[in-house]
Amino acid sequence: MTTIAAPSGDLPVSSEPSYLSAGYTLGSWLGTSDHKRIAILYAISVTLFFFLGGIAVTIVRVELFTPEADVVTADTYNRLFTLHGVIMVWFFMIPSIPNIFGNFLLPLMIGAPDVAFPRLNLMSWYLNIGGASLTIYALIAGGVDTGWTFYTPFSTMFSNTHVLATAAGVFLAGFSSIATGVNFIATTHMLRAPGMTWFRLPLFVWAIYATSIVMVLATPVLAITLILIVAERWLGLPIFDPSRGGDPVLFQHLFWFYSHPAVYIMVLPAMGVVSEVITCFARRRVFGYTFMVYAMIGIAGIGFFVWGHHMFVAGMSPYAGLIFSFLSFVVAVPSAIKVFNWTATLYRGQISFDAPMLYALGFLGLFTIGGLTGLFLASIPVDVHVTDTYFVVAHFHYIMVGGTVSAFFAALHFWWPKITGRLYPETWARFAAILMFFGFNFTFFPQFIVGYLGMPRRYHVYPPEFQVYNVLSSAGAVILAAAYLMPLGYLAWSLVWGRRAGRNPWDATGLEWQTASPPPRENFPRTPHVDVGPYDYHPEGMSPAPYQPRHRGQGDQA
Numbered sequence: 001m002t003t004i005a006a007p008s009g010d011l012p013v014s015s016e017p018s019y020l021s022a023g024y025t026l027g028s029w030l031g032t033s034d035h036k037r038i039a040i041l042y043a044i045s046v047t048l049f050f051f052l053g054g055i056a057v058t059i060v061r062v063e064l065f066t067p068e069a070d071v072v073t074a075d076t077y078n079r080l081f082t083l084h085g086v087i088m089v090w091f092f093m094i095p096s097i098p099n100i101f102g103n104f105l106l107p108l109m110i111g112a113p114d115v116a117f118p119r120l121n122l123m124s125w126y127l128n129i130g131g132a133s134l135t136i137y138a139l140i141a142g143g144v145d146t147g148w149t150f151y152t153p154f155s156t157m158f159s160n161t162h163v164l165a166t167a168a169g170v171f172l173a174g175f176s177s178i179a180t181g182v183n184f185i186a187t188t189h190m191l192r193a194p195g196m197t198w199f200r201l202p203l204f205v206w207a208i209y210a211t212s213i214v215m216v217l218a219t220p221v222l223a224i225t226l227i228l229i230v231a232e233r234w235l236g237l238p239i240f241d242p243s244r245g246g247d248p249v250l251f252q253h254l255f256w257f258y259s260h261p262a263v264y265i266m267v268l269p270a271m272g273v274v275s276e277v278i279t280c281f282a283r284r285r286v287f288g289y290t291f292m293v294y295a296m297i298g299i300a301g302i303g304f305f306v307w308g309h310h311m312f313v314a315g316m317s318p319y320a321g322l323i324f325s326f327l328s329f330v331v332a333v334p335s336a337i338k339v340f341n342w343t344a345t346l347y348r349g350q351i352s353f354d355a356p357m358l359y360a361l362g363f364l365g366l367f368t369i370g371g372l373t374g375l376f377l378a379s380i381p382v383d384v385h386v387t388d389t390y391f392v393v394a395h396f397h398y399i400m401v402g403g404t405v406s407a408f409f410a411a412l413h414f415w416w417p418k419i420t421g422r423l424y425p426e427t428w429a430r431f432a433a434i435l436m437f438f439g440f441n442f443t444f445f446p447q448f449i450v451g452y453l454g455m456p457r458r459y460h461v462y463p464p465e466f467q468v469y470n471v472l473s474s475a476g477a478v479i480l481a482a483a484y485l486m487p488l489g490y491l492a493w494s495l496v497w498g499r500r501a502g503r504n505p506w507d508a509t510g511l512e513w514q515t516a517s518p519p520p521r522e523n524f525p526r527t528p529h530v531d532v533g534p535y536d537y538h539p540e541g542m543s544p545a546p547y548q549p550r551h552r553g554q555g556d557q558a
Helices: 024-029 035-065 072-108 118-140 154-160 162-189 203-237 246-281 289-305 318-330 333-348 355-379 381-387 390-420 426-452 464-496
Strands: 002-006 528-530
Touching: 024 035, 035 072, 035 118, 035 390, 035 464, 072 118, 072 162, 072 203, 072 246, 072 390, 118 162, 154 203, 162 203, 203 246, 203 289, 203 528, 246 289, 246 333, 246 355, 246 390, 289 318, 289 333, 289 464, 318 333, 318 355, 318 381, 333 355, 355 381, 355 390, 355 426, 381 426, 390 464
Parallel strands: 002 528
Antiparallel strands: none
């Protein structure tokens, strides 16, 4: 067995060809059971969906540039923001980090040759693509105007758009999520390398594990809810129709029982990414590793009990409202612990501001703003004032887009050398990270103000006094769009002209850095043995080592 005893471990690597060289035909990719290739398949499909959703919101922001309706009709506007929400939430935000980086990295990080059920893993991707195809068909055939929340009775009784096809698409994507979650849980339990105890797991693995539990437990509720929509809309069963004894508020309970934990399906993997990046680029052990683990489990657990704060104005009893308000404040505690521990990890670290670190610091800032404004929404009097305004839009974009997308790009840049074997142009990457941070704040911070002043969401015509804030948001969106497009250019360039990365260009710890870049089909030539913790950057009780340049260039090639 190979012993992984030091971060830089000069271990022999496999002479086998990389996973990228194991077949070049379309069939070799579409029929693969290699977790790394499936991760690439997800990366391609998720990127396409990201830009599809981005095109829709671009038209929305152009429409909102002026107070009048001078670009699209009200019906088209409804279809556009629904398209944006459905694609971004179900086919980008939820699968992005778990299905791309979880798939690629989980077996590598625990010393396994693959996931526990490789064929189920490939089936998950096909289910995701099947769901996306149904949804895109619905959108091309005329679209859907219910918003991504499918609120009843509008979705079941009044909307004349393609609700059933869209719901069926999301239903299939949910099965993909469940299969992926089961696979990741089984992999973590069954395939850890010898010596890889639970408290030697990297925090990214803990994050994927906690996320998988949420996926498996919460997603069936969404599936049932979508079936009930079909039952009422198609079969005419009186489930949500109040005139026949149904209850439309029941839909909101069921929907948010899944959809609030779904926020943590997006955020927990992002937290795992940020933990890996910050500790590497600060050259310090993670401060309070055990607390970080319990905080993630705490977020995943408490996240199931806070759905009611989405419904303070839906007719909930005052006592239920108070309980959900209290629980919503409680769930902020483990999140605050994580922010505190990341900050403490940075304290007295040997920090280097490479692109992954800039994206991770961007996550820290945006997630903190999003989290603090979430406390306003947990407070019932404030929530009543800002419900269904742009304040809510700004809050969830800071968490779900600012936080998660920043972490996504941090992960993309951090593990790009491992995935492709190539380095990217660092200057361009740093510039894109900074541009993204400013573009994001320029876009969404004015929405806190305009929402607090009373501008409702989902309106395409608004009073002229709100125009200045919408012009700022639309201008910021242009900057943000440029920042999102830039990595597409320089990362594609690096695939052809980028320098060879070597197996560990960041001098990072962790098993994934002990194999070749890109890794061979079986990941490791022999099963590794682990006898140290995951962040052994410096001896216990000692300060981190001075900064050393990490781009080793040709001399570090495997």
